[in-house]
Amino acid sequence: MSTTVPAASTTPAAFQPPLRLLTGPGPSNVDARVVAAMSKPLIGHLDPVFWDELLVMADMIGTVYGRSDGASLCLSASGTSGMEAGIVNLVAPGDTVIACSGGFFGHRIIEMLRRRGANTVELTVPFGQHVPVEQVMDALAAHPEAVMVCVVYAETSTGVAYPVADLGAALRASGHDALLYADCVTAIGGMPIEADEWGIDYAYACSQKCLAAPPGLSPITLSTRAIDRLGRDGMSVPYSLDLAEHLRFWLDRPMTYHHTTPNLQYYALGEALRLSLAEGLNARYARHADAGAYLQAGFQERGFELLADAGCQLAQLTAVCVPEHVDGKAVQAELLGAHNIEVGGGLGPTAPPIWRIGMMGVNANRPTADRVLAAFDQVLAR
């Protein structure tokens, strides 16, 4: 691959992004109070005032994850880095890992495990479904050497929820000591996560969906036993993803420099977490559940089918099947171009033809659902 980019000779015109309703799979629109927080004075990553705020944020992240033990913090990166950090820190080359996939992000976990050199037991189901818990437990019985089980709690590519609580209970009942790894990217701030109670050892998420902060940060959480396995057998971890280093930076005082944190992003996420706690997590989850159910009923009343099995449909992310003879991508383009409404399409080459609609963060309410439904009506009536 070789690409030539000519050098700019003049200053380009100012960037003028349009005002969009962001009801795709994320980012969602940012709460205005969160944007305002980014205009507070920048201070440095080694400023004692910032150190104190990191501890406050660790505490709030732990609350949203339902974690009282272990540690919760934030990576200065996207959810993709949170996904990979859990793998390269907890899996050594040659380790056996059981990975469940029913969509794009489950598949991406498998790809990262491949790059790590893991011996991956792939449990795959069609888009719209989830791997039954019994099948995971059978795989674990067949592979007693497995060090981790990976699931996607809220599969952003299909709108499917994984019964993590059930899997966690089954894992505990089995007495197997494999770690439980859960993608919570589309879940965080929009539906309950109970890391302690369910036995989640590692989870990662992002800032830009149900938390209504801008994209750029990945809140993560580790159980005590996950922390105890960091650095196991002297295995090598890329420095930038090394969770032992991140933990030291976040939680030890005096602070040890690791990297320069994107502090205005931290201001934003800190404000978003405060707003979530002030609203009340249960009230927030109920708001997401209501908005999602309302949107889904609207599509079903119009005769559309949803991709996800009814028993595992997420509220905050709905995958609507594109009817035959409709050009789904053209509809998306018209929603964006004529209505300034972003919705997602299928992700990756194997995705079925779908639209993916997010009711997340500040957009998780019935008026927004009505606006999306009305725009679909207009575009499809043409």
Next chain:
Amino acid sequence: MSTTVPAASTTPAAFQPPLRLLTGPGPSNVDARVVAAMSKPLIGHLDPVFWDELLVMADMIGTVYGRSDGASLCLSASGTSGMEAGIVNLVAPGDTVIACSGGFFGHRIIEMLRRRGANTVELTVPFGQHVPVEQVMDALAAHPEAVMVCVVYAETSTGVAYPVADLGAALRASGHDALLYADCVTAIGGMPIEADEWGIDYAYACSQKCLAAPPGLSPITLSTRAIDRLGRDGMSVPYSLDLAEHLRFWLDRPMTYHHTTPNLQYYALGEALRLSLAEGLNARYARHADAGAYLQAGFQERGFELLADAGCQLAQLTAVCVPEHVDGKAVQAELLGAHNIEVGGGLGPTAPPIWRIGMMGVNANRPTADRVLAAFDQVLAR
């Protein structure tokens, strides 16, 4: 390591960062117009309007790096990730690499090479100096199998500039095909970088120093031959750091999803790059040179010694030796607490007692230097 963080039961008070003059090694204060750019409407990473802006940014980044061939783009992460991306993409385990270190960041490159499993030839000089070009060429002659030579163009921990142009010329004259890797974190936007002319194959930087944007992004640049070596021999690269994937996301259309970019950060960096080009890069470099020389003269007139050898002193970062019988950390703390002025100290356990003072971005001017000098006078007079 095990840490218990209690869960928050109530919403913490709002975060209220103080207004600081950021004249440490970075971040520097953000230009007000750059902060304002972050309040523009958020659009998604797969929005065609954003795709166009990425190409504009790639072009501007190429200009600042002096690159017309190859490719320039930005990682959604700190300079630390830019540092590591260059290593894991261009060095396979077992490869020989020649790494020069005269400070904390040179040493960090060596640490990352160690984690990558490279056979590292370490050329180390005391803090304040740089490895002579002849010594690098001797090492290369002794290790004809070397695939890369790593230097820090502007060593943030010591204030030392590396003669990258001379090294590049010597490399070309030798006919050796080792890649040239250069840390430009403290250089970008504050002093000339001529990637084409000097033969830099990979360079990385950050947003928060001389470019006066907030921390969070790492502009990088690759030569055509560096691009051609990506994915060499099927070597495995962590997915989140995979530069072939990043290049596809930035430069191929239609876009292929890789990760969710922190778009408000991109708005900020895009504005900062526009402001740099509008000022004129040479005028900007001259401003940094003048401010740095003025500050350094001020310290020398007061009898302080500078850490860097005179022939390789950076303008934008000055390491001032803490006099005997002065508690350098106490001075830093009083500058911060009583004057709201941040300056840096020595970085890492082996650093000599120094203060590190940045004249970067919007702070690169004589009035700011005067304010810093006056505050030192006041604190040290006590």
